[in-house]
Amino acid sequence: MIALSVAATLAIFVVYTALAGNGVAQLTPTSLAGHTGDVTLVGAVVGPVKGNAYTHRGLRFQLKDIGRTAPRRVDVAYRGSVPDLFKVGRHIVVEGTMRDGVFVAKPGSLVTKCPSKYSPAKSSKT
Numbered sequence: 001m002i003a004l005s006v007a008a009t010l011a012i013f014v015v016y017t018a019l020a021g022n023g024v025a026q027l028t029p030t031s032l033a034g035h036t037g038d039v040t041l042v043g044a045v046v047g048p049v050k051g052n053a054y055t056h057r058g059l060r061f062q063l064k065d066i067g068r069t070a071p072r073r074v075d076v077a078y079r080g081s082v083p084d085l086f087k088v089g090r091h092i093v094v095e096g097t098m099r100d101g102v103f104v105a106k107p108g109s110l111v112t113k114c115p116s117k118y119s120p121a122k123s124s125k126t
Helices: 002-020
Strands: 025-027 039-051 059-064 073-078 091-099 102-105 111-113
Parallel strands (some): 073 102
Antiparallel strands (some): 039 091
16 A cells, blocks of 8 residues: 555656646747747857856857758857857757847856767777
8 A cells, every 4th residue: 555655656746747847948949939938948059159158248149950050040148157068069058038039048057968978879890
């Protein structure tokens, strides 16, 4: 009986976590149009990167869809710590909201992805 209760509790927790998530939509620059409120934006950094992440205006750059040549790009304004791997072409995730045509990121929400870390290992066959 105790084991069934524990199993039921875990099942409810798993379903709740899967459905509820963190409540923030994850979007690409192409799918961002028309969304309001906080979202997570995923894309590839397009240069030039301007400004300073620790000033009032912050760091300025554009994001485009990863792996697509879609013309849609989004201007991003970011303040806060910048990961060492941040550079033009890097895939990133950042949370924020659209304001007056600019995606204003929450301070400290910038995370870089390392595509080579997650790609399949190269075969050692010669």
